Amino acid sequence: MTRTTRTNRTAPARGRVRRLVPAAALALALGTGLASCGDEEPTGSTDSTSETTEQAGSVTIGDPWVRATVGAEDTSMSAAFMTIDNDGEQDVTLVGASTEVAAMVELHEMSMVDGAMAMQAMPDGLVVAAGRGKVLEPGGYHVMLMDLQGELAAGDEVELTLEFSDGSEQALTAPVKEFTEEEGHYHEPGTGEHDHS
Amino acid sequence: MSPAPRVSRRRLLGYVGSAGVGAAAGAGAVLAVGAEDAAPASSAPAPAAPGRTIEPWGAHQPGVAAPQAAVSELVALDLLPDVDREALGRLMRLWTGDIEALAAGRGAPGDPAPWLSQPASDLTITVGVGPGACRPGLFGAGPPGFGDVPPMRHDRLQERWSGGDLAVLVAGRDGTTVAHAVRRLVADAAPFARARWRQVGSWNPTDPTGRPQTGRNLFGQVDGSGNPQPGTPLFDATVWVREGRWAGGSSLVVRCIRMDLDTWDELTRDEQERSVGRTLADGAPLTGGPELHDLDLEARSQGRLVVPADAHARRAHPSLHGGRRMFRKGANYTREVETGQGVEVESGLVFLAFQADLADQFVPVQQALDESDQLNDWTTAIGSATFAVLPGFEQGSWLGEQLLT
Incomplete structure (x- = not known):
């Protein structure tokens, strides 16, 4: 099912998933300045605006990806995951995001409600302290993509723009990958539609 | 060669994941590094890390010149029919993130x-x-001289170990980590390509004290003594494509070589050594000197050539091929194969040769060996595949970007 669907899905330009990647966005998506390089000053475009104090300028995004909806139970929603490193001197707050593939985008977190994992919006945003990082991952913080404009198949790319509390933005491109979610992740707490045994 | 690995700023930051849902994906590995500012639980000094963390960036893909790893796994994939250049770009960006x-x-x-x-x-x-x-x-067109290896008289090629549109060579110090990396790369490629064949093998690249050694194939021969040494001009001239779209890349020949260990074992040690021209004990030339010394192809003993006319090391010697050479790596394999008579154990070498120009360097040497090489009595190529090795990529760039944009 999922697998055959996936392998048959390839190139044709589809809906609003954009696949052409601006170099700057790509640099971010591919983790400019990440990992074992040890450079404290990433060399890519991330820091090209380092003279400003914009929040987006001190943030490095790594390992971004979006969960595919092909084969998923609810294909109207998905989520984007990544690591966010704050190399700056000030805390930054991620307050939202936008993408052409989803009509509505919110920051969410999972937490325990009455002994079951439930998803909640984060109206105050996600704070990344100076010199620290945060992981957005399944079962934790994520950028919720709702009212999707089309299905998201493994192998697609999604362009996403992150918005910070000072109004600065950072664009990135995330690959779409298959991932089996826990049941009930995309239901409001208390709807009781799924058994979380 | 890459400098010694450094601990990144990112590693030192540490992550605040979300509550309650087990180890953070990715963060587990980060924490396992042992941040420098983390207080050790005991005062006992931690043992040295068992291996290196090798940066993926640079003018060349680092796996080519890296020392032989203990485990090598090679997967060939075939592109799905409707994959075009744009889709290849997505696959390469996806793999870049994975890598x-x-x-x-x-x-x-x-x-x-x-x-x-x-x-x-x-x-x-x-x-x-x-x-x-x-x-x-x-x-687009491959690097100069790139193409299939022409058929050799001694070949007994099987389709199942030959060909492929893409190859991923994963090398590392343990099979579990390598298998996992292969699994992710193949699974993520599923929208674009399907695995065609997969070969895995091992090598012992260090002596008992942990010092690098050339390593041996399953005949017991020290294998690779004549290789150009990474970091030398000879290595660079041998391996890397110098100009054009593929500059910084290379070409790779993969030959699956079955080795008949049973008949090899019937030879005397003298016969075994003369078939190659090197001693079994340490790989030194039969004409004397240490392992990395060159062979003296003129040397005679009692009128007889010390390195026989059809010894492997003579037939492949660069001096007989206008200086043409390659950079070789290998992975020893043992696997069970179905035959008409049931299941048999097959042993051999997944032979890897890197060279800038496949037609100019690999082919003439291989043709000379096909014409005459004592080792042909005990070795048979059962698989053959060639791959143009993509140039390296820098941080912020992606694998194959200069070829696909």
């Missing part, structure tokens, strides 16, 4: 089992492109 994460010891993005990734694993991932993908609309 950067896996090399650092993190799970690949979306990795359902990130705990299988670990830093200091000597992990390298090298991507190559087969002749079928070196055409207009895909990667």
